[in-house]
Amino acid sequence: MSRDDEVIDWLLEGDPAVRWQAMRDLTDASPDAVAAERARVAHEGWCPGWLARQRPDGTWGGGGEGEPTWRFNLDILEIIRLLGPDPADPEVRRRIELTRDLVHWPDEFGSPPYFEGEVEACINGEVLSQGAFFGEPTRSLAERLVSEQLADGGWNCEAPQSSRGSFNSTIRVLEGLLAYERAVGGWEPAAAARARGEEYLLERGMLRRRSTGELVDEGFLRFGWPGRWLYDVLRGLDHLRDAGRGTDPRLDEALEIVRTRRGADGRWIAENAPPEPGIGEVEPSGEPSRMVTLRALRVLRHFDAA
Known part of the structure; x- marks a missing residue:
């Protein structure tokens, strides 16, 4: 048995949220088998605990000193999205409808409904991903993000004060635009903006x-899950994989970094996703991570095959 096969077996011993994605991306499992495993996500393992954190008012936590409710809404919904439960599952659907109908952004943003977003591109990219995944795609939010793309092709939460794109903001918007395109069956302005991004x-x-060739941030070399606001090269590569991008010599260094970060046991460690206060972790930081390993293996498999 090869090292990759041993690691895939380890992934398949994990949570249903890991298993269904590993089956889809790393094995020859049938679509029916993948769907059956995915149907377990909302009811077994990690995901039910996160779903259970929703309050009767539709919010997901916070409200204490230094605990803005909007951050809990954003972060917990993002964790649930990345776990990948079937969005049509009645339990998932019930909770998303509560969010849609009851949750609003703070008054400082004009108190819009949650899935309409607020004012920062980085936040709104994540909200667009969530709305698209959970069956609540918002055209006005997609239009806003397309209109806010900067001249260099990126996005930045500090715009318009900053006219330069940010890796951290750009990756979140790219993920949101791709999710939106899939949810609505394609939309050319989003596809064009995503290609530029x-x-x-x-x-x-x-x-x-681009100006100096210097590494932007040492954190880009450490991989974490969920990424929240943080970019790393594995997250960027996984987006390009998901978008169907093929080989490109400009990816060579990033792919080599993924290979060199692999441990002797064939696994990757979660290093770059510090828990938010009051929210917590899915997997412990500093230990082999099934979610990071899943992402790394499917990235390498995709680009090696391409």
């Missing part, structure tokens, strides 16, 4: 300043 990453080799 992906080129923003590629022009910088996924991790370097």
Whole structure:
């Protein structure tokens, strides 16, 4: 048995949220078998505990000193989205409808409904991903993000004060636009903006300043899950994989970094996703992570095959 086969077996021993994605991306499992495993996600393992954190008012926590409710809404819904339960599952649907109908952003943002987003591109990219995944795609939010793309192809939460894109903001918007396109069956303005944004990453080799070639941030070399607001090269590569991008010499350094971060046991460690106060972790930081390993293996398999 090869090392990859041993690691895949380890993934398949994990939570249903890991198993269904590993079956889909790393094995020859049938679509019916993958769907059957995915149907377990909302009811077994990690996901039910996160779903159970929703309150009767539709919010997901917070409200204490230093605990803004909006952050809990954003972070917990993102964790649930990444676990990947069937969005049509009645339990999932019930909770998303509560969020849609009852949850609003703070008054400082005009108190819009949650899935309409607020004012920062980085936040709104994540909200667009969530709405699209959970069956609540918001055209006005997609239009806003397309209109806010900067001249260099990226996005930045500090715009318009900053006219330069940010890796951290750009990856969240790219993920949101791709999810939106899939949810609505394609929308050319989003596809065009996403292509420019992906080129923003590629022009910088996924991790370097275009102007000097210097590494932007040492954190880009450490992988975490869920990424929250943080970019790393594995997250960027996994987006390009998901978008169906093929090989490109500008990816060579980033792919080699993924290979060199692999442990002797064939697994990858979660290093770059510090828990938010009051929210917690899915997997412990500093230990082999099934979610990071799943993402790394499918990235390498995709680009090696391409």
